[in-house]
Amino acid sequence: MSDHVQKPIIFEEDHLPPATIGGSTLTFLILAGLACMATLIGFTDLGPAKVWVSLAVACVQGIVLTVFFMDLRHGDKLTWLTAVAALFWTFLLFLFTITDYLTRQFFAF
Amino acid sequence: MWLFLVTEVLFFGGVLCAYTAYRIWYPKEFEAGSTALNPLIATINTFLLLSSSFTITLAIRSAYKGEHAGLRLWLVATIVLGTVFLCFKAREYYGDYEEGLVPSQQKTLVDTVDESGKPILKEVSVFAVNLKHVLEEKEGKAKAISDKMTWNERERVQIFFMFYYSMTGLHVLHMIVGLGLLVWQLILAQMGFFRPTERYIYIEVMSLYWHFVDLVWIFLFPLLYMAGIHSVEHLHF
Amino acid sequence: MTPATHAPAITPSTQVLELDYTPQTAPPVTDLDGPPAVNYLNHAHGWLSWLLTVDHKRIGILYLIPLTVFFLCGGIAAGLVRLNLLTPTGAILELDQYNKAFTAHGTIMLFLFLIPVIPGILGNFFVPIMVGAKDMAFPKLNLLSWYVWFGGAMFFIAALLIGGLDTGWTFYPPYSSKYSHTNVLFAGLGVFITGFSSILTGLNIIATVHKMRAPGMTWGRLPLFVWAMYATSVIQILATPVLAMAVSLLATERIFGIGIFDPTIGGDPLLFQHLFWYYSHPAVYIMILPGMGVINEVITCFSRKNIFGYKAVAWSSVGIAVVGFLVWGHHMFLSGQGIYLGMVFSVLTMLVAVPSAVKVFNWVATLYKGQITYEAPMLFVIGFIVLFTIGGLTGLFLGILGSDIHLHDTYFVIAHFHFTMVGGMMFAWQAGLHFYWPKMTGKMYSDFWSRLAAVVMLVGFSLTFLPQFVSGYHGLPRRYPYYPAEFQLWQILSTAGATIQGIGYVMPVFYLTASLFFGRDAGANPWRATGLEWQIGSPPTPHNFDELPIVTHGPYEYALPSRYALETEPHHTTNGTNGHAVAGNGVTSGH
Ligand code: HEM
Numbered sequence: 033m034s035d036h037v038q039k040p041i042i043f044e045e046d047h048l049p050p051a052t053i054g055g056s057t058l059t060f061l062i063l064a065g066l067a068c069m070a071t072l073i074g075f076t077d078l079g080p081a082k083v084w085v086s087l088a089v090a091c092v093q094g095i096v097l098t099v100f101f102m103d104l105r106h107g108d109k110l111t112w113l114t115a116v117a118a119l120f121w122t123f124l125l126f127l128f129t130i131t132d133y134l135t136r137q138f139f140a141f
Numbered sequence: 142m143w144l145f146l147v148t149e150v151l152f153f154g155g156v157l158c159a160y161t162a163y164r165i166w167y168p169k170e171f172e173a174g175s176t177a178l179n180p181l182i183a184t185i186n187t188f189l190l191l192s193s194s195f196t197i198t199l200a201i202r203s204a205y206k207g208e209h210a211g212l213r214l215w216l217v218a219t220i221v222l223g224t225v226f227l228c229f230k231a232r233e234y235y236g237d238y239e240e241g242l243v244p245s246q247q248k249t250l251v252d253t254v255d256e257s258g259k260p261i262l263k264e265v266s267v268f269a270v271n272l273k274h275v276l277e278e279k280e281g282k283a284k285a286i287s288d289k290m291t292w293n294e295r296e297r298v299q300i301f302f303m304f305y306y307s308m309t310g311l312h313v314l315h316m317i318v319g320l321g322l323l324v325w326q327l328i329l330a331q332m333g334f335f336r337p338t339e340r341y342i343y344i345e346v347m348s349l350y351w352h353f354v355d356l357v358w359i360f361l362f363p364l365l366y367m368a369g370i371h372s373v374e375h376l377h378f
Numbered sequence: 379m380t381p382a383t384h385a386p387a388i389t390p391s392t393q394v395l396e397l398d399y400t401p402q403t404a405p406p407v408t409d410l411d412g413p414p415a416v417n418y419l420n421h422a423h424g425w426l427s428w429l430l431t432v433d434h435k436r437i438g439i440l441y442l443i444p445l446t447v448f449f450l451c452g453g454i455a456a457g458l459v460r461l462n463l464l465t466p467t468g469a470i471l472e473l474d475q476y477n478k479a480f481t482a483h484g485t486i487m488l489f490l491f492l493i494p495v496i497p498g499i500l501g502n503f504f505v506p507i508m509v510g511a512k513d514m515a516f517p518k519l520n521l522l523s524w525y526v527w528f529g530g531a532m533f534f535i536a537a538l539l540i541g542g543l544d545t546g547w548t549f550y551p552p553y554s555s556k557y558s559h560t561n562v563l564f565a566g567l568g569v570f571i572t573g574f575s576s577i578l579t580g581l582n583i584i585a586t587v588h589k590m591r592a593p594g595m596t597w598g599r600l601p602l603f604v605w606a607m608y609a610t611s612v613i614q615i616l617a618t619p620v621l622a623m624a625v626s627l628l629a630t631e632r633i634f635g636i637g638i639f640d641p642t643i644g645g646d647p648l649l650f651q652h653l654f655w656y657y658s659h660p661a662v663y664i665m666i667l668p669g670m671g672v673i674n675e676v677i678t679c680f681s682r683k684n685i686f687g688y689k690a691v692a693w694s695s696v697g698i699a700v701v702g703f704l705v706w707g708h709h710m711f712l713s714g715q716g717i718y719l720g721m722v723f724s725v726l727t728m729l730v731a732v733p734s735a736v737k738v739f740n741w742v743a744t745l746y747k748g749q750i751t752y753e754a755p756m757l758f759v760i761g762f763i764v765l766f767t768i769g770g771l772t773g774l775f776l777g778i779l780g781s782d783i784h785l786h787d788t789y790f791v792i793a794h795f796h797f798t799m800v801g802g803m804m805f806a807w808q809a810g811l812h813f814y815w816p817k818m819t820g821k822m823y824s825d826f827w828s829r830l831a832a833v834v835m836l837v838g839f840s841l842t843f844l845p846q847f848v849s850g851y852h853g854l855p856r857r858y859p860y861y862p863a864e865f866q867l868w869q870i871l872s873t874a875g876a877t878i879q880g881i882g883y884v885m886p887v888f889y890l891t892a893s894l895f896f897g898r899d900a901g902a903n904p905w906r907a908t909g910l911e912w913q914i915g916s917p918p919t920p921h922n923f924d925e926l927p928i929v930t931h932g933p934y935e936y937a938l939p940s941r942y943a944l945e946t947e948p949h950h951t952t953n954g955t956n957g958h959a960v961a962g963n964g965v966t967s968g969h
């Protein structure tokens with residue numbers, strides 16, 4: 033027990049209190065509402081637009097989850113950097129691979 | 142932890158990228174495959190997982206405030222929600238298994254016609270036959286999708302199911318790891334490890350992982366389950 | 379922000395660290411009389427004290443030993459391949475044995491040697507010291523990642539011994555998923571596990587660099603080795619998981635006999651190649667970047683000059699880490715990927731050579747007007763610069779879409795990547811090993827033998843791989859055991875070179891081991907270098923620094939007169955008085 037003062041907890045520095053119960057409840061309600069929306073969309077036939085709409089909802093949900101539940105809004109620089117890096121590099125992976133599938137049938141000659 | 146989650150994002154990014162590539166190639170097959178899945182269980186599971194994300198933030202709050210009963214309560218609640226999720230998931234896998242929606246190399250013969258309309262016997266995989274049955278039982282638009290498909294296309298739905306099993310399977314593995322972590326935190330809580338309130342940070346860090354598992358599900362839900370056409374009449378467990 | 383009453387806010391790590399450094403009465407460890415009486419090697423004894431250690435220095439040594447063994451294994455496989463190629467119809471091996479031999483060589487050397495070698499040994503040992511910390515950010519995680527790595531490596535070796543592997547290091551399906559009768563699954567699992575360890579090490583190093591720097595160790599004062607390790611770790615974290623996913627999907631396909639790369643149900647084997655090269659091109663930078671980092675340290679020391687263009691070198695590491703992810707398609711020009719995408723990749727490949735070139739120019743400029751001395755580490759560095767430049771330039775031949783159609787999958791490619799990986803990374807590793815050996819063990823090795831080894835390696839290497847440029851250019855394809863008789867001369871030259879190289883690599887094993895028993899004490903700073911790691915005793919004490927160092931200068935201040943203080947008045951170190959130079963490069967002691 034006595035050593036816990038000396039040992040720095042360096043994996044996450046957090047100077048701010050965690051979200052209040054009210055705050056968490058609100059976040060949860062928003063997320064649940066969005067989930068309802070996703071389900072509704074799932075049960076209607078929107079044709080090709082469906083995938084875009086449902087992905088948009090999922091993205092909003094994801095952002096709410098990371099920013100509020102995962103407390104990204106109070107994150108330090110390194111946290112933001114990692115979050116952005118993750119998105120950016122996933123984007124790179126998609127960019128080139130999907131480009132291949134979209135352009136493979138074009139010939140240069 | 143955030144750094145670790147980056148690797149997780151790219152890990153799932155790899156399979157999502159593969160999914161996207163094939164969905165571009167085979168939109169019809171993906172629609173049919175998704176239609177054959179069980180949307181009811183998936184929807185329930187979505188809400189279960191979201192609630193568990195909620196309860197764990199409450200657990201953090203309790204630890205921060207030094208309310209030990211509350212801490213244990215919310216940890217238990219999170220564990221219960223996660224476990225129920227897994228039970229439903231198991232039920233769903235079992236259902237898929239019963240319906241024969243498992244990709245395999247088993248073949249069978251069916252009556253069909255070739256391009257010129259001549260009746261022929263064709264060797265197709267058992268999976269394709271089962272898929273046809275499942276879709277036809279769902280009637281309405283699902284049956285219409287199936288009717289429009291050729292046997293070759295039905296065969297290719299196996300790719301969708303490979304994605305379905307590997308993505309949900311990996312998600313389940315992550316859930317099991319997460320539940321293990323939660324149980325460990327619960328034991329620590331029982332032993333009074335969280336008495337010094339600043340140790341709430343341990344739960345907070347662990348919760349990041351749990352939220353991430355939730356995040357993955359948020360994307361799997363529309364991509365796997367809601368890519369097809371479902372109607373409310375045919376919901377079942 | 380006022381901390382809440384219930385939970386005292388966690389203090390920033392630097393402040394907490396200071397609590398650990400209660401004022402010392404012992405003299406600072408910079409005296410040159412010999413090794414510190416208590417050092418990391420002798421402060422605890424017995425097997426367990428090594429296997430359960432969380433000391434980053436001991437973990438570094440734990441990596442050193444198996445890595446040397448793996449290098450030997452990979453070398454033996456290479457020897458078999460080269461011997462077999464002595465005659466046009468295969469001198470010693472059956473066809474499938476040949477496949478297994480070159481696969482064993484490639485996989486061991488890449489996954490079990492080149493990727494972990496510098497991060498595992500020198501990274502572990504020196505990154506914490508260079509940033510002025512007592513240990514890694516997560517010492518226990520560090521040990522865990524050694525165990526994970528060792529377990530995965532054992533798995534991999536077992537897979538190779540029992541049944542072998544014949545897919546080549548690239549594991550392309552559908553061969554690997556359907557037709558190969560060898561241990562693809564186990565080997566894949568081995569790659570997965572060692573990859574996990576590589577991620578954990580990367581995490582640890584990033585956290586260390588961010589959170590454990592000593593006061594005054596600003597980003598602009600980090601040694602360039604640390605910058606390089608940082609960039610490497612970023613790549614490890616971002617790229618490895620995609621390989622893990624590719625291998626998992628491949629394993630699924632192999633287990634169930636059906637999967638997403640299977641063309642018979644509409645799958646696309648090229649997708650595996652995309653995922654694989656998304657990792658594996660950046661992985662070649664995982665291999666070379668730490669080597670480049672070492673070069674900076676050695677070259678400044680032996681030309682006694684500050685690095686030319688610190689910022690350019692530091693940022694080019696980061697640049698490589700980013701741009702390295704944009705070029706993976708140059709391995710797939712002829713695979714059937716979209717032709718327009720191929721063109722884009724070709725252009726981007728030209729781009730990735732820029733940061734590497736920036737580094738080479740900066741090194742050469744650092745040499746310019748320096749007081750160069752040719753100790754063994756410096757000989758390796760000079761070898762590195764020449765060979766790596768050739769390797770990088772031939773990479774451009776391959777990166778150009780048109781010429782790659784001719785050169786793809788020929789010995790030209792083999793020669794290219796051996797120039798970068800052996801001529802580059804292997805030489806950098808030798809440079810680093812010889813540079814830091816006195817620090818790690820406290821002993822000095824034989825000057826003559828080490829210089830001789832450097833020359834032997836250089837000669838052997840050139841003789842092995844220069845002929846392959848020629849035979850490859852004339853169209854000799856790689857990975858075949860047979861070849862047209864007209865190429866025999868080149869093959870024999872290569873094999874002869876490989877033999878000389880082999881002798882070169884064995885030599886350090888002997889003289890370095892001998893130095894442990896017969897070598898003279900190296901003293902704290904045998905090379906009169908200015909880095910933080912040279913200001914502490916050799917071998918370092920268990921906690922590296924007896925007092926919290928406060929850094930006031932950059933890492934390569936060879937121009938400052940104070941560096942000579944080390945030679946002239948080694949004992950006149952002041953203790954405890956803040957702001958007084960302890961020894962050389964403006965590292966002052968504080969508490
Ligand atoms: C300076 C920039 C570099 C460029 C432009 C470059 C370009 C290329 C290209 C275009 C290929 C594909 C050749 C083919 O298969 O037809 C290739 C292969 C390869 N390169 Fe490089 N390269 C560079 C640096 C490096 C470095 C630094 C390393 C390693 C440390 C490396 C390791 C490899 C390996 C291992 C292969 C062969 C992979 C295989 O097919 O087995 N390259 N390089």
Ligand SMILES: [Cu+2]
Pocket residue numbers: 658659662705706708709
């Ligand atoms: Cu490459």
